[in-house]
Amino acid sequence: MMDEIDRKIVGLLQTDATLSVAQLADRVGLSPTPCWKRVQKLEASGVITRRVALVDPEKIGVGLIVYVAIEAGDHTPDWLESFTRAISAMPEVMEAHRMAGEVDYMLRVAVTGMAEFDALYKRLIQAVPMRNVTSRFAMEQLKYTTAYPLHRANFRDRAGRDLEGEVQGQG
Amino acid sequence: MMDEIDRKIVGLLQTDATLSVAQLADRVGLSPTPCWKRVQKLEASGVITRRVALVDPEKIGVGLIVYVAIEAGDHTPDWLESFTRAISAMPEVMEAHRMAGEVDYMLRVAVTGMAEFDALYKRLIQAVPMRNVTSRFAMEQLKYTTAYPLHRANFRDRAGRDLEGEVQGQG
DNA sequence: GTTGAAACGCCCTGATG
DNA sequence: CATCAGGGCGTTTCAAC
Numbered sequence A, B: 001m002m003d004e005i006d007r008k009i010v011g012l013l014q015t016d017a018t019l020s021v022a023q024l025a026d027r028v029g030l031s032p033t034p035c036w037k038r039v040q041k042l043e044a045s046g047v048i049t050r051r052v053a054l055v056d057p058e059k060i061g062v063g064l065i066v067y068v069a070i071e072a073g074d075h076t077p078d079w080l081e082s083f084t085r086a087i088s089a090m091p092e093v094m095e096a097h098r099m100a101g102e103v104d105y106m107l108r109v110a111v112t113g114m115a116e117f118d119a120l121y122k123r124l125i126q127a128v129p130m131r132n133v134t135s136r137f138a139m140e141q142l143k144y145t146t147a148y149p150l151h152r153a154n155f156r157d158r159a160g161r162d163l164e165g166e167v168q169g170q171g
Numbered sequence C: 001g002t003t004g005a006a007a008c009g010c011c012c013t014g015a016t017g
Numbered sequence D: 001c002a003t004c005a006g007g008g009c010g011t012t013t014c015a016a017c
Helices: A004-015 A021-028 A032-044 A077-088 A114-127 B004-015 B021-028 B032-044 B077-088 B114-127
Strands: A048-055 A064-072 A093-099 A105-111 A130-144 B048-055 B064-072 B093-099 B105-111 B130-144
Touching (some): A048 B004, A077 A093, A077 A114, A093 B064, A105 A114, A114 A130, B004 B021, B004 B032, B077 B114
Antiparallel strands (some): A093 A105, A093 B130, B093 B105
């Protein structure tokens, strides 16, 4: 189980992965060696999955973000299979979720402009039948981060106790 | 302007920022020195904005993703100002866009569970008046990437020419 | 663009307390 | 957990082609 120091390490690396182990150790109040071991453990256990470079979408000409809400044509394993394969092959589809409620799937798409989105849309409805597709276009990005919130309730202190009281339904 | 080699470098670093300059140079068909210079330039020019560690949300107990569609209470600068300040202070709000069309704003939220989302929702409607809020809950993540698509049309060859014919509306 | 080389820092691994 | 020590690798810069 992760403790408060692990939480700090993850928090720091989520915002800046160029930090050296020495800097990291300094900021979490540890010496380099155990700090390095913790980082290794966080990677081995799959908490930290990868290190990537983030890019300014405007600078590479991918300025249009579109949220696409989809109602499936039918609810069969085949449909899901075809749909999954289709979006996997589309680099413009950066995120895809299966949803609860009326909307079945939600996509986050990044394209150069309307013309390209239209082409993508056509490829999509051609790959698999859809009952309904609603596209919403972003005008301005107010906030964007890849850093997940690190709640104290999800970590332990050195005695192995929760840092906060039990959270409802999270036992 | 970026050329084909820059495009490859960005593409590689978007998926794996742990690559050494030597490895990178090897894969793009360059020697280390000019490859290193290109990376520096990409960072200085703001194409590459940062390097971060990505984390498995399940492993840190943030398993619930919610898309929130918002219609603003009114359309004044003050409202936008208050709204922006509110979501900036909420780490659970990982993404926020101002949208075209009926929905004014779109949030992507990561929380530990329904209880926490409910608390966030209350904080949100308390911070600023809303005409309508529609929350959609993700059941399963089909795809997720931080890597933007790199279209050949947005890059040049060594002669400075577009790699593809002019794209409609992108001329 | 290329190669080769040097200086420096950091990563990573041990040993010790 | 801390501290110390060391080898090896990668980064960064330089010179010359």
